[in-house]
Amino acid sequence: MTIKKRRHFLMLSTLLGGLAVSITSQAADAPKADLVNRKELRVCSDPADLPFSNEKGEGFENKIAEIVADELKLPLVYTWYPKSMGFIRRTLFAKKCDLVIGWGQGDELVLNTNHFFRSVSALIYKPGSDLEGVDSLSDPRLKDKRIGVIGGAPPSDYVNKYGLMGKAKPYRLIVDRRYESPGEEMVKDIRSGEIDVGVDWGPIAAYWAKQGGEPLKVVPLLKEQGRVKLHYRITMGVRQGDDAWKRRINEIIAKRQGDIDKVLLDYGVPLLVDNDTSMEMITKPRPNGGVAPPEEAKPAGAAPRASVPLPESALGAR
Numbered sequence: 001m002t003i004k005k006r007r008h009f010l011m012l013s014t015l016l017g018g019l020a021v022s023i024t025s026q027a028a029d030a031p032k033a034d035l036v037n038r039k040e041l042r043v044c045s046d047p048a049d050l051p052f053s054n055e056k057g058e059g060f061e062n063k064i065a066e067i068v069a070d071e072l073k074l075p076l077v078y079t080w081y082p083k084s085m086g087f088i089r090r091t092l093f094a095k096k097c098d099l100v101i102g103w104g105q106g107d108e109l110v111l112n113t114n115h116f117f118r119s120v121s122a123l124i125y126k127p128g129s130d131l132e133g134v135d136s137l138s139d140p141r142l143k144d145k146r147i148g149v150i151g152g153a154p155p156s157d158y159v160n161k162y163g164l165m166g167k168a169k170p171y172r173l174i175v176d177r178r179y180e181s182p183g184e185e186m187v188k189d190i191r192s193g194e195i196d197v198g199v200d201w202g203p204i205a206a207y208w209a210k211q212g213g214e215p216l217k218v219v220p221l222l223k224e225q226g227r228v229k230l231h232y233r234i235t236m237g238v239r240q241g242d243d244a245w246k247r248r249i250n251e252i253i254a255k256r257q258g259d260i261d262k263v264l265l266d267y268g269v270p271l272l273v274d275n276d277t278s279m280e281m282i283t284k285p286r287p288n289g290g291v292a293p294p295e296e297a298k299p300a301g302a303a304p305r306a307s308v309p310l311p312e313s314a315l316g317a318r
Contacts, residue, residue, distance in 0.1 A: 036098045036238075036245045040077050041069040044091035044100045047080040048178040051207035051267055052102055055080060060203075060267045061101040064116070067259050068099070071252045082176045092239055099249065103237035110237030113249045116260050118272045120231040120279070121155045122205040123219040124190060125197040136223045137162050137199065148186040148198035155199040155221070157228040169195050183208045190216060206268035220270040222279040231272055231279070254289040261285035 043065045045053045053059035055078075057066075069076035079097040081090050088109055091097050105115050125131045134141055137158045144167075149159050151170035159165050169189070171182035183204035189195045191213055198205070202220055209216040221230050236253070238246050253260070262285040264271055271282035 034242070034244065035095055036242060039074065041065070041072055041074045041099065042097040043076065043078050044087070044097040045078050045080060046083040046087075046177060049083055050181075051203055060263050060269065063263045064260055065099075065101050067256050067263070068101075068249070068252055071256060072248075082178060084174060084176050088237075092237065095239075098238065098242070098245065100237035103235050105233040105235045107237075111240045111242060111246055112235040112237060113246050114253055115233035115235045115274075116253045116257070117264055117269065118231060118233045118274060118276075119202045119270050120220045120222065120272055121153075121199060122202040122221060122270060123197055123199055124187065124205050124209050124216050125219075126190065127214070127217045129196075131197055132217070134197075135219050136221065137164065138224075142197065145196035146194075148189060148195040148200075150182055150186075150200060153201070154228045154230050158224055158226060158230075159199070161226065184211070187216065188212065202270040203264075203267070206270060210268065218268070218270075220281065222281075231276075233276075256288055258285040258288040 045061065045065070047053075047055045050059050053061040057063075065076055079091050081087055088100070092100060092110065100110060103110055103112065105112050123134065123137075125134070131141060131145070137155070142162070142164055145164075146167045146169060147159060147164050148169045148171060149156050150173050152173045156165075156170075159168055171186055172180065173182075175182060183200050186195070186198040186200060187208040190198055199221070200208075202218075206218050209218045224230055236249055238249065261271065261282065265282075265285065272278070273280045273282060
C-alpha cells in the first residue's frame, strides 16, 4: 500500500470511528423504549411455590399482586415459569411479563423497587419437646440433635460454625418446586422424627410448620451474629431501564404497605422493622401511606442472590 493510500485509509478509519462513537453516544442519550404493558398487570411467577405463589392464587405473592393490580385498576395476568435457573431470562427478559413480586434487594439482575418486607431465617421444632426455649443455633441443647438445613443457604454457615454439621441432614437449595419442596420435606421429617429441628427462611418455615398436623414451633433467629446475616429485605423486580415503572410500583408499595403487611402477617411471615440495626419484630400492619419514600440506596454489603447464596425462594432464580 502506498503512503497516499495509507493516509486515505487512516482518514476513513478515523471518520468511521468518530461516526460510531457519535451514534453510540446518541443511542445512550435516547430515551429507552417503555416495554411495560399498560392494559394489564403482567406478573412473572412460579406455578408451584407455596407459600409464595401457585397457579391457584394461594400464595402471599399472589395476594400482593392482587393489591398492585387493584391500585392500578388493571386485570392481573401471569406468566408461569418455575423459579429455577432461567426464570428471569425466560420471563422478565423475554418481555412476557413486567413485574416479579418477590426478589432480594441487591441483585443487579433486575431493577429493584423499594423493599416491601424484611424477614429472617427461623428454627422449627415440635412444641413441648426438650428444645422448648431454644432461640439460637449456639444453644448447647442442639449439640446432640439432628438438624435439617438447606444446603448452601446462609444458616448453614452457623450450623457449621457451631459444630452441628456432622449430624445435619441437607436439603437442596435450588429445585423445581413442581416436583420437589425442601421446606415441606423438612417439616415432614420433623414430624416423623427423622430430624429433631430444622432451620429455613422464615416465610417458608412459618407456612409449612402449620401444614400436616399440629402447628410446629417457629422461632426467628434474632440473635445470630457473624459474617453472614440471616435477615434480608425483599423487593419487587422490574427490567433494568424501566425506571418510570419502578417509581410507579414504589408509590403503590408506600400507599398500600399496611395491606401488604396484613397479607404477610396472615401467612405467619416473621416481619422485622425496616431498621437493619434492629431485630424488633412487626406484630400488626403499619399504616397505609400515600407517598413513596425516597429511592433506597443498596445497603452496604448487599450481595447478589447467586453469590451469598441467599434463600432461593425468597430471592428468586435466574
